[in-house]
Amino acid sequence: MTPHPRRRRRGEDRREQIIDEALKAFADNGYHNTSVAEIAERCGLSQPGLMHYFPTKAALLSAVLDYRDRLDYDRFAFDQPLHGKEALLRLATLVDHNMHVPGLVRAFTVLTGEAVTADHPAHEWALRRYRTLERYLTESLRAGMADGSIRSGIDPASVARQVFAMMDGLQLQWLVDPDNVDMAALFRAYIDELLTYLS
């Protein structure tokens, strides 16, 4: 039996609303300091009402992180590795875009910061995410080396790690001091120099 269309629609809207409010709460206070009761209240739901959709706080966190990743992956087609230089320019475009969604970036930064403790429920996500990003960019750089657009003699995995480190580090500075730090310009300058170095 398929669910009643209107009810399914309402259920999906509700899930999206919960993820949206959870994201805002995590952005403001982090994961540990946010209660399920608080998120339920923001949604106009009882706590058991919310737990019908997400049985635990950790399940809700996973949904929030997956949602964030899906947004990025859709927007930047991470599933189809671009060739070396294109991939780097695409990342610069992602950073431009991030300057327009500070709430999302803040939630991600607070959660990644918390996730460095091994028993945090987002630790596995952070580990998987870094490994996925590294693999994606390493493959892109290797493709560029294969077609000669990127010179040989570089270590693509190291470059990949450095690129994502620069992204994360500039995000931190921008969030702490948004009036003084132009994250997009600083990242683009870094990528431009890197492209020269890789040529």
Place this chain on the structure above:
Amino acid sequence: MTPHPRRRRRGEDRREQIIDEALKAFADNGYHNTSVAEIAERCGLSQPGLMHYFPTKAALLSAVLDYRDRLDYDRFAFDQPLHGKEALLRLATLVDHNMHVPGLVRAFTVLTGEAVTADHPAHEWALRRYRTLERYLTESLRAGMADGSIRSGIDPASVARQVFAMMDGLQLQWLVDPDNVDMAALFRAYIDELLTYLS
């Protein structure tokens, strides 16, 4: 009247012990999710006993952050700006050293992550810290430009921001995935390339 030497000594030891336990607690759980009662218990003190030394949790946080900064500043003489290239090499040595103190680095990372929310009690500290570091390295690079060891035509403030972004970003990856990420080697490779670019 000067305080009794033994009592003063004991008071200082106690302060150090409290800062040390607070640092460990913040490293494990972040600031928001750590209670003063918990830190007092780790120290074998009552809560009012601890609050005799640090009247609020925010005061304790400030003491922890100041302690961390003092360690770094003492070790790396940040008060006497080094000339451009020397300063960059000194930072690479700092990152080498950080690989031996994961607890300290973890506490700092979790707290900086939390501090991106504007009303967090560590926000002012994070803001001041980034501005101080940027000024320190900018001056060092300018000194190098003045004596000709660093080429003209670069923007020293941008380079300074990028260097600290790389440090922070690599720290995150190393803490999340310590077996796969050699933060010190990655940072040193970045500094080596930067030195070539700056020459």
